[in-house]
Amino acid sequence: MKPILTLSNAHHLHERAAAFAKTASDAAESADTAGAIDAATWGAFHRSGLAMAAFPEALGGAGLSEGSRQSDLCMILRLVGAADLCFARLFEGHINAIALVCRYGTRAQMLSLADSVAEGALSAVWGADDAAGLAIKQQGDRSVLRGRKILASGAGLVTRPIVTAASPAGQMMCLLDLARHDNVDLSGWTPLGMRSTMTGAVELSGIGVGPDEIVGVAGDFMRQPHFSGGAWRFCAAQLGAMERLVELFREHLVARRRADDPYQLQRVAHCVASANTARFWVEEAARRLGASDHDAASTVAFANMTRMVTERCALEIMQEVQRGVGLVSFIRPNPIERISRDLSTYLRQPAPDLAMGDAARAWLASTDPVGEF
Structure with missing residues (x-):
């Protein structure tokens, strides 16, 4: 090495x-x-x-x-x-x-x-499938992949991804070794934000997979608490963007000598409170997953609630900052414009309502006091 x-x-x-x-x-x-x-x-x-x-x-x-x-x-x-x-x-x-x-x-x-x-x-984790899905198929005396991955971040740049694929035994993980820019389609990636993630579709048909490529056993990818509990990581990245927006808001107010405006002060207070609320939740979700001092169900539930809290705080911060800064916050190259676009896009994670509902069910099924769940 x-x-x-x-x-x-x-x-x-x-x-x-x-x-x-x-x-x-x-x-x-x-x-x-x-x-x-x-x-x-x-x-x-x-x-x-x-x-x-x-x-x-x-x-x-x-x-x-x-x-x-x-x-x-x-x-x-x-x-x-x-x-x-x-x-x-x-x-x-x-x-x-x-x-x-x-x-x-x-x-x-x-x-x-x-x-x-x-x-x-x-490296990367590519788990999103189109309607056909990615599967491991037998071709003669060897196993090969059939299908593609969609919404694959870093497509054309990532060369050692983990991809999920269906198999007779269940969902498997495969660690691949790809050539850069091979069989990649980025034409559909025209988002409002997160433009430079190079997210697209990658055709993987014909790639051989064997013991060297298969990681773990069927079902490991979605094994809890790590599958859902790890959601705190993207929340942490989102939190960083939220904190930067609040700091840019402060810089704007100081530069424009509007730091004593009572309406702006109210907005600042809301932003700081929201950023720190999200931080408390994200840091605790990270601690719980790492410490393993809670059972899997409650760890997952807390991470799911962290997603909800982070989204709510991010939306409030963006609204307050944009209203406080005004039209300038929507005009390039003001960084508030780009960060808000990226954050708005990145907040759209899979199945938010399901995550929130599962978290609520987990608490209802428990006997823990609300402050100790």
Whole structure:
């Protein structure tokens, strides 16, 4: 394996994350315009050590995917989310993929992925299917994939994704090794925000899968509490963007000498309260998943409620900031315009009503006091 810096010290890791976040922030506007993150930013990402950080220290990482490091991961996701929510989305997916391989994969798979990432590869988790779905089929004496993945973030950039595929045994995870820009269709990615995530469809038919590619056993991908409980990670990235909006609001008011306006003061108070409310929930959701001091059902329920709280706080912040700043907040290149577009888009996560309903049912089925659930 290519040797890299081991980031064992939390303070050192945060310093490098903050330095990289400054680079990503400076490049965010041009990335949004181009619809892609440039090579210089990706180079800075790999040099920072963040690409390897989720691996165990023995493999050249910082153990960022381990339960005891979830608070550090939360801080870093907030930093990157404040800098560029598109990059944060890709980073979160990369972290998730590494965590899945470390949790369910073999030692050889962990080494293989670590070697690839150390050489500059990016990973991701591609789970969305079209109506036909992706499946593992028998072709002669070997198993191959049939179908494609849709809404695949980092399509054409990610070379070591985990993809979910149907099989006779159930849903399986496959760790692939792809060529860049191979069989990728980005033509349908024309969103309001999150433009530079390079999200599209990837045709995977014909790729062979065997013991080296199959990660874990059927059902591992959706195994709880990690499947739903891990939702706190994208909430942390969203939180970072929310916090940046509030800070930009403050900068605007101070620069315009409107910090004493009573109506603006009310908006500021609402924004700060909402940002900190979301932070309390996100940090606790991260702590619970890492500490395993709650049963799976309550951990998942808390994460689902964290999604709801984060969305509600984000919507309130965007409304208050946009009303307080006015038309300027809708005009490029004001960063409030881009961040609001990205956050509005990224908030649209799968099945929010189902998540909220499941959380409510879990509490109703429990006997815990509401303050201890």
